[in-house]
Amino acid sequence: MTDRSNYQNGNRRYVFIAAVVCVILVFTIRLIDLQLVNSAYKDWADSNAFLKKTLYPARGVIYDRNDKLLVYNQPAYDVMLIMKETQPFDTVDFCNTLGIAQEFFNKRIRDIRNRELNPGYSQYLPQVFMTQLSTGEYGMLQEKLYKFPGFYLQNRPVREYGYPNAALVLGNIGEVSKRHMENDSYYARSDYIGLEGVERSYEKTLRGKKGKEVLLRDARGRIKGRYEGGVHDETPVSGKNLKLSIDIELQAYAEKLMRNKMGGVVMIEPSTGEVLCLVSSPTYDPNLLVGGRQLGKNYTQLERDPLKPLFNRAIKGRYPPGSTYKPAQGLVFLQEGVITPQKLYTCAYGYPYHGGKPACHGHASPLGLNAALATSCNSYFCWGLHDMLDSRKRYPTVQEAFEIWKGYMVSMGFGYTLGIDLPGESRGFIPNSKVYDRFYKGRWNSSSIISIAIGQGEIDATPLQICNLAATIANRGQYIVPHVVREIEDTPLDTAYTRPRRTLVEAEHYDAIVEGMRSAVLYGTCTGLYMPGIEVCGKTGTAQSTSGIDNSACIAFAPCRQPKIAIAVYVERGGYGKTNAIPIARLMLEKFFHGEVGESLRFLEADIMNRVVL
Numbered sequence: 001m002t003d004r005s006n007y008q009n010g011n012r013r014y015v016f017i018a019a020v021v022c023v024i025l026v027f028t029i030r031l032i033d034l035q036l037v038n039s040a041y042k043d044w045a046d047s048n049a050f051l052k053k054t055l056y057p058a059r060g061v062i063y064d065r066n067d068k069l070l071v072y073n074q075p076a077y078d079v080m081l082i083m084k085e086t087q088p089f090d091t092v093d094f095c096n097t098l099g100i101a102q103e104f105f106n107k108r109i110r111d112i113r114n115r116e117l118n119p120g121y122s123q124y125l126p127q128v129f130m131t132q133l134s135t136g137e138y139g140m141l142q143e144k145l146y147k148f149p150g151f152y153l154q155n156r157p158v159r160e161y162g163y164p165n166a167a168l169v170l171g172n173i174g175e176v177s178k179r180h181m182e183n184d185s186y187y188a189r190s191d192y193i194g195l196e197g198v199e200r201s202y203e204k205t206l207r208g209k210k211g212k213e214v215l216l217r218d219a220r221g222r223i224k225g226r227y228e229g230g231v232h233d234e235t236p237v238s239g240k241n242l243k244l245s246i247d248i249e250l251q252a253y254a255e256k257l258m259r260n261k262m263g264g265v266v267m268i269e270p271s272t273g274e275v276l277c278l279v280s281s282p283t284y285d286p287n288l289l290v291g292g293r294q295l296g297k298n299y300t301q302l303e304r305d306p307l308k309p310l311f312n313r314a315i316k317g318r319y320p321p322g323s324t325y326k327p328a329q330g331l332v333f334l335q336e337g338v339i340t341p342q343k344l345y346t347c348a349y350g351y352p353y354h355g356g357k358p359a360c361h362g363h364a365s366p367l368g369l370n371a372a373l374a375t376s377c378n379s380y381f382c383w384g385l386h387d388m389l390d391s392r393k394r395y396p397t398v399q400e401a402f403e404i405w406k407g408y409m410v411s412m413g414f415g416y417t418l419g420i421d422l423p424g425e426s427r428g429f430i431p432n433s434k435v436y437d438r439f440y441k442g443r444w445n446s447s448s449i450i451s452i453a454i455g456q457g458e459i460d461a462t463p464l465q466i467c468n469l470a471a472t473i474a475n476r477g478q479y480i481v482p483h484v485v486r487e488i489e490d491t492p493l494d495t496a497y498t499r500p501r502r503t504l505v506e507a508e509h510y511d512a513i514v515e516g517m518r519s520a521v522l523y524g525t526c527t528g529l530y531m532p533g534i535e536v537c538g539k540t541g542t543a544q545s546t547s548g549i550d551n552s553a554c555i556a557f558a559p560c561r562q563p564k565i566a567i568a569v570y571v572e573r574g575g576y577g578k579t580n581a582i583p584i585a586r587l588m589l590e591k592f593f594h595g596e597v598g599e600s601l602r603f604l605e606a607d608i609m610n611r612v613v614l
Helices: 002-037 040-049 091-098 102-113 135-147 178-183 197-201 203-207 248-257 295-304 322-335 369-375 378-389 398-411 433-440 446-454 463-474 507-522 581-594 599-610
Strands: 050-055 069-081 127-133 151-161 173-175 192-194 211-217 223-226 242-244 263-269 274-281 485-488 537-543 551-558 565-571
Touching (some): 069 135, 091 102, 091 135, 102 127, 127 135, 127 151, 192 197, 192 203, 197 203, 248 263, 248 274, 263 463, 263 581, 322 369, 322 398, 322 446, 322 463, 322 507, 322 551, 369 378, 378 398, 378 446, 398 433, 463 507, 507 537, 537 581, 551 581, 581 599
Antiparallel strands (some): 050 211, 069 127, 173 192, 242 485, 537 551, 551 565
């Protein structure tokens, strides 16, 4: 009996110990849940004792290259509420004060409580009811706020724009998405983030650092002042200011010239890679996408516009470069020894491809490189590509020859993104030999793809890449990656925007191309670019398009020696290069060098501004 009694007592002891351990585990698990996993209790406890207010920093302001203020901040107010603190109140009065419908009020309350739409919702924490009240709305609500328990106002700066220009360069800000919050813990629901343009690419520079204010409540929830004298408060840190390379006067003028047209204008300072003008047309006034309840409506209208004003054609548009590509071809042929500046090709019958001859201009034949560039001879560059790709003395196969050709194009900035400090840049398109091997089943030669010699066929480039070609020629073989930000407050620029890149073509070969582009202005297809006292070098482009109407293009730089500016103009469905692109480039160069357009060009200016090319 004694042994059995001892056995039973031992069992009871183990059961008791097990029970104690289970209780401890339950309490421990519950404590972990309350402290680390489930924040509801902590939120409730904190909300009873404290009100934690986010202090939003001033976003960095943006200037143009001449210190003209482009983007700045204005105070706006968000209506916040803590659900747990709301009590019955006159919702009709509340809605009338804010100028909203009762249906809107009810929907906002439902949406706030919907955890699918509002992840992390807690009835104890502040929620955004309405954003960006105007000053008038703020004043009216502030007077009556005591009638609406649970609601309070929070200050938040919003963007304002000093000019109705450069919308696609500057970009816009908007509310963060779930993806933004998942990717960066800095953001909380209803925060704002740069969505496009400089606002997006320099978001972390512009946004600054949020602060907070911890206020103490009494037992009735009334604010009694700062907790422990504000020792736990954090002061917000303003974002850094940016100075752009954009000249807003040039930008505004180009937008006027491109009104009622589709395409782009890009101007680059060759010595620095700074972009002075980057226009995509059609465009819009950036103030249309500034906060308030009209933002969504305005964005929807812009998004549905068939002319796509939200699409930045200057860096995203992919176009056949047409004859603006011929200087690049001449450089390759010179470097590879296919031609010399004196080598003559005939244009009497044209280069035979696809059973005919390429359309050409009236000029003497045979002709050398200088005259070919001046008159934009198609046959000359087609013969040059023929001699490069089909010569087995130079290269074992057409594929190897073509890859060498492509390497030169890539080194000049085609086929890949240049790396401009704006989001969404397109790479354009330069095919490789495998593309043609697949299409022609391995049996092809220069005649199969001859249209690429004159910037047609499979070749696509952006206006930015075409302008960069002009800047590279102006620099005799090197370029700095184009960029729109010139200075960042207290921060050096990325070395990508200060370090020159050289092409695969030796500098000595550029002189012949420069002379040919100068001749084009003196007596060839670019005489419309002639400027007294300034040596302008240029090249027209007339590119076939799928619409059946040619695109109008040109590139230019000036002065010929020690160039200060390079420009590219591309007008969709604009016809010959001299019809639209050349006059626009001429007016832009006049504006750049002289600050205004003289009387002799007023008629041309009015004509271009009034033209509709859509």
